[in-house]
Structures are given as C-alpha cells and as structure tokens.
Amino acid sequence: xxxxxxxxxxxxxxxxxxxxxxxxxxxxxFVSVVGQSGTGKTTLVKLIIAEEKPTTGHIEIGGxxxxxxxxxxxxFLRRQIGVIFQDFKLLSKKTVYENVAFAxxxxxxxxxxxxxxxxxxxxxxxxxxxxGRYPHQLSGGEQQRVVIARSMVHRPKILVADExxxxxxxxxxxxxxxxxxxxxxxxxxxxxxxxxxxVVNQLKKRVITxxxxxxxxxxxxxxxxx
Amino acid sequence: xxxxFRVIKFAFQDAARNAxxxxxxxxxxxxxxxxxxxxxxxxxxxxxxxQSIKNQIDVSIFFNADATTKQVQEIESVIKSFPExxxxxxxxxxxxxxxxxxxxxxxxxxxxxLDELGGNPLGPTLVLKTKEPGDYQKIITALSVPEYQxxxxxxxxxxxxxxxxxxxxxxxxxxxxxxxxxxxxxAVAFLIILNTIRVSIYTQRIEIAIKKLVGATNWFxxxxxxxxxxxxxxxxxxxxxxxxxxxxxxxxxYVTIIFGRTSILTNYFLSHIMLLSxxxxxxxxxxxxxxxxxxxxxxxxx
Numbered sequence: 001x002x003x004x005x006x007x008x009x010x011x012x013x014x015x016x017x018x019x020x021x022x023x024x025x026x027x028x029x030f031v032s033v034v035g036q037s038g039t040g041k042t043t044l045v046k047l048i049i050a051e052e053k054p055t056t057g058h059i060e061i062g063g064x065x066x067x068x069x070x071x072x073x074x075x076f077l078r079r080q081i082g083v084i085f086q087d088f089k090l091l092s093k094k095t096v097y098e099n100v101a102f103a104x105x106x107x108x109x110x111x112x113x114x115x116x117x118x119x120x121x122x123x124x125x126x127x128x129x130x131x132g133r134y135p136h137q138l139s140g141g142e143q144q145r146v147v148i149a150r151s152m153v154h155r156p157k158i159l160v161a162d163e164x165x166x167x168x169x170x171x172x173x174x175x176x177x178x179x180x181x182x183x184x185x186x187x188x189x190x191x192x193x194x195x196x197x198x199v200v201n202q203l204k205k206r207v208i209t210x211x212x213x214x215x216x217x218x219x220x221x222x223x224x225x226x
Numbered sequence: 227x228x229x230x231f232r233v234i235k236f237a238f239q240d241a242a243r244n245a246x247x248x249x250x251x252x253x254x255x256x257x258x259x260x261x262x263x264x265x266x267x268x269x270x271x272x273x274x275x276x277q278s279i280k281n282q283i284d285v286s287i288f289f290n291a292d293a294t295t296k297q298v299q300e301i302e303s304v305i306k307s308f309p310e311x312x313x314x315x316x317x318x319x320x321x322x323x324x325x326x327x328x329x330x331x332x333x334x335x336x337x338x339x340l341d342e343l344g345g346n347p348l349g350p351t352l353v354l355k356t357k358e359p360g361d362y363q364k365i366i367t368a369l370s371v372p373e374y375q376x377x378x379x380x381x382x383x384x385x386x387x388x389x390x391x392x393x394x395x396x397x398x399x400x401x402x403x404x405x406x407x408x409x410x411x412x413a414v415a416f417l418i419i420l421n422t423i424r425v426s427i428y429t430q431r432i433e434i435a436i437k438k439l440v441g442a443t444n445w446f447x448x449x450x451x452x453x454x455x456x457x458x459x460x461x462x463x464x465x466x467x468x469x470x471x472x473x474x475x476x477x478x479x480y481v482t483i484i485f486g487r488t489s490i491l492t493n494y495f496l497s498h499i500m501l502l503s504x505x506x507x508x509x510x511x512x513x514x515x516x517x518x519x520x521x522x523x524x525x526x527x528x
Contacts, residue, residue, distance in 0.1 A: 049439070071444075079441035089436045093243040106442040108229050150440065 001027040001158060001189050002048065007057030009043050009213075017043040019213040021057070025191065027157065030184040032200045033193045034224055035210035041193045044210070045162045048191070049083055050074045062157050079107050082151030082188075086163035088143045090135040096122065096146050097131035103153045121149040125179060141172030148179055159183060162193045173199065197224040229446060237453030247426055248458070254422045255462035255510055256469070258415040262506065263470050265411050267477075269404050270494050274485055276397040281355075283390060285362050287369065288379040289349035291319065297377050298350055304368065305354055310361035315353045322348045349379060359390040416513060423517035427451070427525070434525040444526045451522065455514035463507045470495065 002025040009018040018040040025031050035041050046052040047059060050066050059066040064077050090099050100118045109117075122128050125145035135143055144164060151159060161180060165173040177199055184190045194200060200207055200223065207222025208215055217225065241248045287305075289298055298316070305314055317325070323346045330336045340347070356362055369378065427434075437447045474491045482488045495502065 051439070075438075075441045075443045075446075078439065083439060089432075089439060091433055091436055093240065093433070102437070102442075103440045105229075105232050106437070106440060106446050110228065154441075 001025055001029075001062060002191065003058075003060040004047075005058045007047065007054045007059060009040070009047060009052065010055045016213050018047070018054075021215060023208065023215065023218075025189060027189055028184070028187055030181070030190045030203065030205040031192065032203060032205060032207045032222070033191065033210060034195060034200055034207060036195065039210040040213040041195075041210055042162055043213075045083075045160055045191075045193055048160055049081055050077055075106070079103075079154050080156055080158070082148075082154070082156040082159040084144070084147050084151050084159070084161040084164045086166035088135070088140075088147050088167075090143060090146060090150075092135055094134075095131060096127060096133050096135070096138070099135070099146055100150045100153060103150045107154070117153060118149075121152055122146075124152075125149045139172075140167050141169075141175060144168060144172070144176055145179070148176070148183075152183065156188065158189045158191065160191045160193075163195070164192070165194065165196055165199060170198075177203070200224040229449075233446065233449030234453055237450040237457060240450050241454050241457055244430075247429065248454075251422055251426060251458050251514075252462050252465070254418060255458060255514075256465050258418060259462060259466035259506055259510065260469060261411055262415065263466060265404070265408055266502075267474075267491060269408070270491060271481065272400050272404055274481075274490055276393075276400065278485055279393055280359060280397070283359055283362075283393070284353050284355045285366070287352040287354070289351065289377055290379050291347055291349040293349050293377045298352070301369065301374060301377065302352060305352065305365060308356075308361075308365055308368075310356045310358070310364065311354055312357055313355045317351045317353065319346055319348055319350045322351050359394045362390060419510075419513045420517045420520070423455075423514055424521040427518060427521035431525045434522065438526065447526060448519070448522060451518045452515055455511060455518055459507055459511040459514060462510060463503060466506070467503065 002023065004021045004023040007018060007021040007023075008016070010016050021044070033041055033044060043052070047054055048061060048066070050069050054067060057067070061077065062080060064073070064080075066077065069077060091102065094102060097118055100121060101114050104114045104117065119128065119131070122131055125148055127142060127145055127149065130138065130142065135146070138146065144167075147164075159180070164180070165176055168176065173196065180190055180192065181203070192199075192203075204221055207217075207219050207224070209217040209222075209225060287301070289301075302314065302316060305311055326348060327337065327340070354365065356365065434447055438444075474495060478489050478491050481490050
C-alpha cells in the first residue's frame with residue numbers, strides 16, 4: 001500500500017530531513033510514526049502526499065509512483081489519500097458543509113452525490129447540526145472532526161494524520177483517536193504521525209520511531225520509547 | 227461542465243464573502259479608470275482647442291486691380307489641386323472694396339484718399355484654408371513663380387508666417403505632452419493594479435494551498451479568481467462610465483462657453499462609447515487576469 005525504498009530528502013548538503021528510509025505498510029494497517037521535533041516526521045507526510053519530492057529513492061502509494069508523478073496527476077493522487085493536519089487547514093470563508101463538500105466538488109462529483117455523502121459524514125463525526133457554521137465558530141476538536149469528515153469524502157484507502165491531536169485537549173484527543181481507530185476498522189490504512197506518548201501507548205499498534213531522519217525502530221505492537 | 231459552473235459559483239461566493247477586499251479592488255480599478263478618462267477628456271479638449279486655433283488661421287492672396295478673371299481662375303485651379311486645401315473663397319473686386327470701406331469706416335482720411343483715386347483701385351482676393359498650418363508654405367511656394375508675380379499684389383502669409391509656425395510647434399508639443407502623460411498614466415495604472423491583485427492573492431495564499439491539498443487542479447483553483455477578474459472589470463467599467471457621464475453633464479456647459487459648440491465632450495463619448503467601453507473593459511480584464519495568473523503562480527506549485 002505504502003512503499004518507500006532508500007528515500008532521502010536533503011534541503012541542502014548539510015540539512016538532511018530523511019536519510020535512507022526503507023518502509024513497507026500493508027493495506028489495513030494502523031501505523032504510528034513517532035519522533036522528536038525535527039526528526040523528519042512531517043517531511044515524510046509531505047513526500048507521501050507529493051507536496052515535496054525525494055532527493056533520492058523510490059516512493060509508491062497505492063499503485064502510484066509518487067517519485068515520478070507529474071504535476072497533472074498530483075490532484076488525482078491527493079483525492080485518494082485522506083490527509084489530516086495539526087492546524088486543520090480549513091477554508092475560513094466556507095461553512096463546515098462547504099468545506100467537506102469542496103473535496104468532492106474538486107473531483108467533479110455530481111450535486112446529488114454531494115448532498116447524500118456530506119450530511120452522512122458530518123453525522124458520523126458528530127457535527128450533523130453544525131453544517132452551516134464557519135470554522136472560526138467551532139472549537140479545535142470540532143474543527144479537527146470537520147477535517148476528518150473532509151478527508152473521508154473520497155473513501156480513501158489511506159489516511160495520513162499529521163499530529164492531528166497536537167492542538168487539542170485530552171478529551172478531544174481521545175475522541176479523534178477513537179474516530180481514527182474506527183476508520184481503520186473499516187479497512188482504511190492509517191498513518192498517524194504524533195509525538196503524543198499516551199496516544200501511541202494506548203493504541204497498541206505498529207510504531208515506527210524516527211531519529212535524525214532515520215528509522216531507528218519498527219515494532220509490530222510498539223510503544224513510545226523516546 | 228459541472229466544474230465550470232462551480233467555478234462561476236465560487237467566484238461570486240468568494241467575491242461576496244471577501245466583500246472588503248472586493249470593494250478595495252473595484253475602488254482601485256475605478257480610480258485608475260477615472261484617471262484614464264480624465265486624461266482622455268483633457269486630450270479631447272486639447273484637440274478641440276488646437277483645432278479651434280487652426281480654424282481661425284487663413285491666408286489671403288490679394289491680386290492686382292488689373293488681374294483678369296481668367297488669370298485669377300488659373301491661380302484658383304492651381305491652389306485647388308493641392309489636397310491640403312480645405313476651403314478656397316473667391317472675393318471679387320467690388321466685394322473687396324465694400325469690405326475695405328466697412329473695415330475703415332472710422333477712418334475718414336483713408337476713405338477720402340479712396341475717393342480721390344476714383345474707381346476701384348483694389349483687386350480680387352482669394353482666401354484659403356488648409357488642413358494644417360504647416361501646409362500654407364507649400365502653396366505659397368508654388369505661387370512664388372515669376373509668371374504669377376505680376377498678378378499677386380500681396381500675400382497675408384508673409385505677415386502671419388511666424389505666428390503659424392509658432393502655433394504648429396505649440397500644437398505638436400501639446401500633443402506629445404498628452405501622449406507622454408497617457409503612457410505614464412498607463413504605466414502607473416498597470417503597476418497599481420498588478421500590486422493590488424498581488425496583495426489580494428497573497429492574503430488568500432493559505433486558502434490556495436488548502437485547495438491544492440484536497441485535490442483541486444490548478445485550473446479549479448485559478449478559475450474563480452479569473453471569473454472574479456471578469457466581475458470586477460464589468461463593475462468597475464460600469465461605475466466609471468456612470469461617474470464620467472455625471473461629470474460630463476456638469477462640465478459640458480462650461481466647455482460650450484469656451485468653444486462655442488454645445489455638448490462637445492458628451493458627443494465625443496457617445497460617438498465613441500463602444501470603442502471606449504470595450505477598450506477599457508478589455509484593458510482592465512487583461513490586466514487583472516494577467517496579474518492574477520502571475521501572482522498565483524508560486525502558490526500553485528505545491
């Protein structure tokens with residue numbers, strides 16, 4: 001599902017974000033990527049969603065050769081990967097409903113499908129009655145749930161969550177992790193990037209630890225060990 | 227097709243939800259267009275003023291009293307052969323005498339000397355006008371040949387040559403100045419519009435990045451901004467023409483007093499309305515679209 005072979009990312013000869021990453025993630029796995037700040041976790045996410053290109057190595061995501069992907073194909077790749085960000089990245093001038101619908105509108109989905117899918121997803125994340133609100137009228141946890149709903153509109157095979165609980169309190173963190181766990185149970189591969197020890201230990205799933213841009217441990221049922 | 231209608235819908239939605247920004251862009255465009263139209267009015271008035279001065283210039287060719295009709299007609303046909311000649315009036319010797327007496331009616335000494343001479347000592351006169359003051363010299367040169375020298379008593383051109391040359395120089399300088407000012411205004415307008423749109427796009431750079439991250443193609447992101455450019459162009463040209471019409475309504479009566487012709491500016495704008503509106507709309511649209519495309523380029527790379 002996700003395959004990285006010998007992947008390195010250098011911003012300059014002295015700034016190495018990732019170094020010789022070898023990583024295979026199977027379909028349906030729930031994988032946590034942990035590491036201190038500046039170890040290359042976010043760079044890994046950027047490479048997977050083709051926001052950046054690797055300096056060396058080969059990346060394959062769900063059949064897409066991301067290393068050689070053209071500018072034209074990037075939007076199509078991104079529609080097949082759900083992405084959740086720490087800073088939510090919601091469109092501030094669009095309502096909750098419009099933010100979720102936008103992800104379908106960009107792919108040319110018909111109105112009937114949008115009207116069917118969006119309310120259902122908002123119900124699933126517990127925001128069924130908040131479709132008309134704007135992002136600034138929501139709490140952090142609610143905003144993150146909108147992002148999760150948006151990331152699921154295309155029923156992606158892969159969901160990448162980059163520090164999704166970084167801006168949330170413990171109650172909202174638990175809720176978001178629970179939603180991610182349920183999404184994974186329905187068959188979606190989840191890649192969770194975090195430095196939240198409690199979350200990782202509680203999940204009891206595969207844990208990959210990054211340090212100075214290299215994978216220093218990869219445990220099937222791991223713990224946060226830094 | 228669905229995406230096309232969505233792009234149009236998003237354009238109107240974005241323009242309305244970013245009302246403050248939209249208002250500022252339209253305001254800047256209107257101010258620029260008003261400057262351009264003001265310059266155009268100055269240009270029309272300058273042309274009217276120079277034309278009015280040019281119209282007042284004519285050259286008279288005074289014939290000897292014994293010049294025959296045939297000889298005058300020959301010279302008349304020579305002058306008419308010049309394409310630069312706009313009008314040519316023949317005044318016979320009797321009318322010349324009447325005009326002379328009318329002109330000097332307050333001077334009894336001149337009238338007395340005219341009576342003493344007995345008969346009509348004056349010859350016929352040809353009064354000619356050309357397209358440009360500079361054209362007179364060409365015609366006068368053509369008449370300054372030995373065979374006509376005994377027929378022509380005098381040419382008023384000799385007296386007004388300096389004035390005509392000066393007017394030619396002044397009108398050319400004024401035209402050059404207005405052209406230079408127009409180029410300067412166009413350059414300033416281009417830079418202001420470019421920067422306004424750049425700032426507008428800059429404030430929305432995060433939105434652009436988010437749209438790209440959720441899978442929007444570059445054209446789906448660009449589309450609403452381009453349609454917004456179209457909307458802003460239509461609105462700004464409409465508002466500007468409204469202001470111009472209002473301004474002309476108040477300015478035209480004063481212009482009439484100066485030039486003696488009514489509704490000069492209104493007539494000019496009405497007779498050129500299609501050209502002016504299309505040119506200004508086209509220029510504003512091209513500028514805003516180009517500025518949007520340039521400003522968005524780097525935010526669309528991610």
